[in-house]
Amino acid sequence: MTKDKTEMGLLKDEKQIIEECQQGNVDAFDLIIGRYKERVYSLAYQMIGDHASADDVTQEVFIRAFRGLPKFRGKCAFFTWLYRITMNCSYRYLRKNMTFLKKISNDIDPAVYMDDKVRNGFMNNSPYKALEMKETMEILGKSMDRLPVKHKTALIMFEFQGLSIQDIAEIMKTSPGTVKSRLHHARIKLRNFMKHSLKTNHSARQAK
C-alpha cells in the first residue's frame, strides 16, 4: 500500500494531486503532507522555538490547507501558499501563547537533536565544545526571539529555509527590496544581541 502511494507520488504531477485534493481526496492530500511536513514543521519550529507548539501548528497548517484548497487557484506556487499559511498560523500562535512560551523557553527540548554528522563535525566529540555550542545555540534562539516578528521571519526563511528573496517577498506579500532591508536589519540587530557570545567564541578560537 505504501509502495503504491510512493509510486503515485512520484508519477503524479503536483497540479494533478492538488486537483484531486480540491475534490476532497484525503489520500491525495497525504502525499502533499509527506512532501512538505518537514519544511512546514521546520519553519514553525524556528518561528516558535518549541517542539510541542510547532507540532500543533504543523497539524493546524495542514488542516487549514486542506480546507482552503478549493480556494487555491494556482496563481502562486503551492509551497508559497503553504508557507504563508504556516507563517500566519505561527503569528497567531505566538500572539496567543506569548507568556506560556516565555516560561518554557529555558527548558531543553528532548525531541529535537542535531544531526550526528554535523554534531561530530563541529564539536569533535569534545564535551566542552558540545556544551559551548549548546549555549551558543540557546543564545542564538533567544536573540532571534527578541527580533521584530517580520525581521525574524525574513531571516528564518532566508537562512534556515534557504528560500530566495523573490519567494520570501511573495510569501510575505512585500517587495524584494523590503525583504532585503529586513534581512539586513535583522542581521545587524542579531549581531548586537549576540555581541558578547560572538566575541568569546572568537577569542577562544584565537587562543587555540
Add this chain to the structure above:
Amino acid sequence: MDCAKCSYYISEFLDDRLVSSEKRQVENHLEKCPSCRELRDDLLRMKHFCNIKKQEKPKKDYFEYLQCNIKRRLLAQNVVTFREQVIQFCTRPSWAMTAAIFIAFTVSVSVNIVNYYNKSELPVRQLSKNITQTQPENQNLFRTTGYSTTTNHPNYTVHSNRTERNRNTFILNSIPVRTISSNNQVKIYQ
C-alpha cells in the same frame, strides 16, 4: 567607499548579490577598515551558527507519527454531522440553495395572496365583535365547549357558505373564554 556605505552593502556582499564593481569596492574597503572587517566576521560567524541550528531536527519516526496524526484528524473531520451539513448548505452558495430560496419565496407569496383574498371576502374580526356584543350569555357558554355550530344567530347564518374549519376559528375567536374561568360562574350561567 565609507563605513556607512560598506555596512549598508555588507549583507548583500555576504549573500553574493552585488555586481562586480560594487563587490570590488567593498573588498577594498574591508582591507583598509578593521571595524568593517569585524562586522563581516561577526556576520559570517552568525551565518555559520544559523547553518548549525538549521540541522536541528526531530527523529525520523516523529514525522511519520505527525503525518498519521494529521491524516487521522482530516478523516475525522470528513465525517460531517447533520448540523454541519445544514450550516454548509446555508452558507455555501449553490443551485440547490437558490432553488430552495425561490420555492420558499413563491410559496410565501402565494399564501399571502390567498390570505389577502380570503380576508377581503369576509372581515372576520368585525363580525366577531358584533357577535360578542349581541349574543346572549348561555350561547357564549356553549361556544366554549364546541357546540356553537348549532346556534341560529343571524350574523352566523349570513356566512354559512364558509368552510367548517373557518367556521370553527370564527367562533373560537369571538368568545371571551377567560370570563368563564371558575365552576361557580358556570353554575350561575346555567
